[in-house]
Amino acid sequence: MKKKQSTRDIILQSATRLFQRQGYNGTGLNQIIEESGAPKGSIYYHFPNGKEEIALEAVSLMRKLVLEEAEKDLRGKNSAAEAFEFYVNNVATVFDTRDCVEGLSIGLIASETALTHENIRYTCEMVFKDFQSLHADILEQYGFKKERAEELGLTITAMIEGACILSITYQNGNPLRIMAKQLVLLLKNNREIEETK
């Protein structure tokens, strides 16, 4: 039985969309209000700490959405290579439409705030580590050794973030697709190293 969407949730969803597209500094509270159609006076009721609080919750929401999607795509394939190839190619399609809505997960907001907003920076660090852990868990399930899985988990996180930047700049998903091919090779190579141990 779903609760109907609260005003708070509506504000948060609009804010998340805008932060992903325009970043933290590029998005104003007025714009969030306008976009969401939420009652103008209600922002500081729902988010007493203002913009920073909204951003922290937006990052957590992005975390949830990305992890759900990733789990769904990565489980139940025949190999790690196949799983990540499927996942990354899926992400790529998002960037093919002209005004892609879901942008760069949290890479943009992380790099904007890393040197200026410690709270946001720290939250982003935790989220990145969750991404890494998910990737590492998946790799372990497909037979990778723990240590190598962790290093690869970080590397895959970096590859995805970087390829998303290229894809949003090039206005299409091809960078992600090309990267996916190389990632497949990297995973197969790592696999061989595991097996010859």
Next chain:
Amino acid sequence: MKKKQSTRDIILQSATRLFQRQGYNGTGLNQIIEESGAPKGSIYYHFPNGKEEIALEAVSLMRKLVLEEAEKDLRGKNSAAEAFEFYVNNVATVFDTRDCVEGLSIGLIASETALTHENIRYTCEMVFKDFQSLHADILEQYGFKKERAEELGLTITAMIEGACILSITYQNGNPLRIMAKQLVLLLKNNREIEETK
């Protein structure tokens, strides 16, 4: 015989530093003036088109600096793996100091402006393609076939950009160093594929 630094150059250097650290939207013209110590009235004399013009030139300056550094590090090694390992580990040291100055090359400004400032987006696209081409050229010199070199050139660009985001968020260069190890494996693997053709 070097020309002494013009006011214009001083403004541009400060702006570049600030854009790298805080992004386009996070950096104000007042701040650029203050930081540079340049004459306050001179911004619109030297950059008649205002902030956007400064950003375009800053991106071009970043391009120049990155390409110079990359060329220096990548030439004259024994293999592609060795060359890129050296280069990436060099970049990593930048992120170990607490308030790293040279931040994320152009990834931040590119993702901020991709959907809102077409001129800047286009310039960033060209710069990313220059990075890719440099990587590809280097790979070809170390014996990689053209097509594979191009795909790897893009992938390496993505890996570096992504790992820089992680490094600035984690406040140290370890993500870049871990990524470098995996990049070495990827390059060795590709090499083998070339050789068995």
Next chain:
DNA sequence: GTCTATAGCTGGATAGAC
């Protein structure tokens, strides 16, 4: 080439009525 002053706007945030 440089500088001041200021226009004109938008930002985040607050107080207080309802």
Next chain:
DNA sequence: GTCTATCCAGCTATAGAC
């Protein structure tokens, strides 16, 4: 819970003196 009114600081940009 919602909304209006408003404060003040910051922004980009321009006009015009020197």
